[in-house]
Amino acid sequence: MTKKRIVIAGLGDAGLLSAIQLNKKFDVIGVSPKPCLVSGQELGPRLARPQDWQENYLIDYDRFKGLKGVDIRHAKVSEIIADENKINLVAYGGSQETISYDALVISSGTRNGFWRTGHFENNDDIQRNLAEKSKAILSAASVAIIGGGPTAVSVASNIKEMRPEAAVHLFFSQEMPLPTYHPRTRRKVEKFLKNQEVILHPLHRADVPEDLDVEVFSRNPISWSTGQSPFDAVLTLWAIGKLTPNNEFIPADMLTNDGFVKSDSFLRVPGHDNVFTVGDIAKTDDNRSSARNAGHLVLAHNVQACLDGSSEKMKPFKPPRYRWGSILGVQKKGLSIFTPNGERVGISPWWVKNLLFPVFVWRLIYQGLEKRR
Structure with missing residues (x-):
């Protein structure tokens, strides 16, 4: 048949x-x-x-x-x-x-x-994109990450882990990142980021340039519709859920x-x-x-x-x-899984x-x- x-x-x-x-x-x-x-x-x-x-x-x-x-x-x-x-x-x-x-x-x-x-x-395109983007962000002395979702949080945490000397700034529009997660998860991840010395900027909503290309890093100053002074970093990653x-x-x-x-x-x-x-x-x-x-x-x-x-x-x-x-992904100390009720399960x-x-x-x-x- x-x-x-x-x-x-x-x-x-x-x-x-x-x-x-x-x-x-x-x-x-x-x-x-x-x-x-x-x-x-x-x-x-x-x-x-x-x-x-x-x-x-x-x-x-x-x-x-x-x-x-x-x-x-x-x-x-x-x-x-x-x-x-x-x-x-x-x-x-x-x-x-x-x-x-x-x-x-x-x-x-x-x-x-x-x-x-x-x-x-093709495979060459994929490998080239992988290498170029990693090299660019790991070589930057200061990085601005725009967004409060898991993608932005993961990038901020992992870049800071690999480059503790770099100034890693995370900007998000609410009081805490990860708005679609359980409140306990949000508090735990926020505390983890602070302990890493990721610089958190709550209540910052960026003016998104009309010609923004999210497939590349930007290097221009960031302005805010929420009234804060413009911010300038060596490299900016937009992870705004666009x-x-x-x-x-x-x-x-x-x-x-x-x-x-x-x-x-x-x-x-x-x-x-x-x-x-x-x-x-x-x-x-x-x-x-x-x-x-x-x-x-x-x-x-x-x-x-x-x-x-x-x-x-x-x-x-x-x-x-x-x-x-998983929000942060596999890191040097292992993997953290956050459950639907906000508990953390650590895996070595x-x-x-x-x-x-x-x-x-x-x-x-x-x-x-x-x-x-």
Whole structure:
């Protein structure tokens, strides 16, 4: 019997995990503008310790055992023809192709800086970008980081850990950083940053230049709509949540007013019974929580129920009230995981290296990983 075909548009973290689950029973085609997994997670370690970061977050697709048999296209989706169950692709080399699907998963993610882009890259491009950005920020005597979310906090903490002599300034618009996290998490992380001697600047809302390019560092003085004096640093990183969904190929009726993909509680796009969405592109809730919280497992279950003709067996995705997980990434003293109720769970460097990644992440979550060649 011919297997039903599922096309997954986007192979970042959420799309990749979905592909691994669906590959067990279906013919899966994965589409990505990158030739490998380039995780958008942990920008702080990516900039501060790029060699360590890429061990766990920059991985060739052919190393994932769970992707064996998946047809991975180094391409971009240019159009969804939903009424015909077809998509058009443009390959990295410029060729075009139309392929059909029984179910479509939209997991194309967002772009909001050099660490999350939607354009074509090859392996050399990725390595060059990684090295250039790390060298620039680690060589700066003073760094200004604009933003109060986990990306900004992670960069501030990790750059200060690697360059304790550098002046690292973190500017954010509220009284404390991390507004979507539990209050206990916010207080603990704020205290940690102060102990590191990261210089915190609460209640600072930056005037965002109209021509701001978030894919590069800026070097101009920063002005504030909240009335403070302009601030000048050698280098400025803007991590202000200026998200742009990768939605150029998605029909307007599938999109919310702010450009994300509409999602019902079953991660299905309303009005399209065989089109699903997961990850940062999916507007499941204000935090778009299906990018975490085992959203890929719910999606895989529901896609199978749909294709089996048993939609009544689909399960709802239930987003948590607060964001949770790693904020700072792996540091010299290990990894801190912050739970949904604001508690901190510390994992030592030995356990991170010998158990967390090789066993829990790669073997259990990602279903096995081949050694680097």
